[in-house]
Amino acid sequence: MTRLALALSPHLDDAAFSAGGTLARLADAGWEVVVATLFTASVPEPTGFALACQTDKGLAPEVDYMALRRSEDAAACAVLGAQPIWLALREAPHRGYHSAAALFGPPRADDPAEREATAAMEPLLDLLRPSLLLAPQAIGGHVDHVLLLRALRGLEVQVPVLWWRDFPYVARTTTPAMPCAALLEGLPEAALPGDAARKQAACAAYASQLGFQFGGPAGLERALEGAGTAEVFRLQGDPPLARAA
Template sequence: MIASHLSELHCSYQHIILSPHLDDAALSCGGSIAAAVAAGEPVLVVTICTAAPPIDAEFSPLAQHFHAEWGLPPTAVMQTRLAEERVALAILGADGLWVGALDAIYRLPQVYHSRETLFGMPDPSDPLAATLRELCNHLRSRFPHATIYAPLGVGNHVDHQLACHAAAQLPGPVMWYEDLPYAVRAGELERRLAQLDWPLRPLVRAIDERMTARLAAIAAYASQLAELSHSQLGHAATAAEAGEVINAAVRDYAHRVAPPGALYGERFWVRTTTGAIC
């Protein structure tokens, strides 16, 4: 099931994944989600930026570039992407909660108007920070024993950074996942860990039996494959090429981080101290 409000959820979830955008959870930890569900441990994917851009919005050149890359007019962006998410979550077996916040390029178009600003420091006036603090507090209150997973913020997308820091203020079990496709780039993970300078230790999970489900869930986000592959190739790709590029990048990275004896893995980061770390 997919809900638009916490009150609609009636399951006792053991794992809650904070996904800034429609595709982040599948890309970064889809194997672990599928594995938890297969083990009888309910998973909730909380996707934050799910609001459609205003009809009368003036889109920045960056937003227009994304629309062209996705092959979608602004009026169809969210409808298409939400439909993709339904398919992806069904493949993984997870429930969903759509928070209804605006993506950065729609939320503050005058601020996040270029790749440099979108992948820079979050603006101090960004309303998503308060939204995420409230959301995380409600999630922890409603599901006190659940492990909450948040993006580490590799690549420095502002929405990922804000989610990363909101989760860090929570008590109870919290883990951070490595943001793909950004973590694939050489040195990006190390730069982010140095930037945070938090007391964290790695934890790797084998996902050999769930790699197929992870790749299938990623493929469900068909509108995003061109942009995702662009980040790997540095240029636009055909639909077929885009899928191959993403599959190869995800497989290669999962193989690199796999625990001993496993073919594929997903790596998370766990705080070594109790309580908030920022």
């Protein structure tokens, strides 16, 4: 029976950036690998900060930014040997977070995203019945990462979880924000060897993000080299590490 690994990614690049090497190794080991990304909804005619989040990447206002990003995600998942699933939640700039500072601040009291994330993930878990989950630690404090983590913890899943360190946030400072550290307190850490070449190729598929995040493809390559080939996770339950690696 084929085992299924499900990566729950906030945005269309987070799983590849943070756990792409491990996902590729799982696929090579015969696992079925699914990357389900939560915040992927196209929002017609964005304005203000939401529009700036695409124009600051050199994209014209009329471009369907999330459709472009979904196509990049499909290409990246093909490299990793994974199947993409896109859950149609709105990214934070479309939910009242109107500045970069707000994206990395506390979740808004009126933000429905944690409830919506729970409602999206629960039936997906029931349908796919994964043997292993991968999800973000929300290092860096992006509100979408935080709300995904909180929603998943609230579901009290009964399968092992590999909680990844959120790249590139974890590499940008020696003391990155860790607003959800208490929710993962006491979980041991392990470094898993990943397929570095496949990870780099998958990350490069997110072409719309490379200039903004890394200064271009060469910057991505340097950042990945600096992070090393192993990927570090917090372990919940008893992940099949020997078989996964």
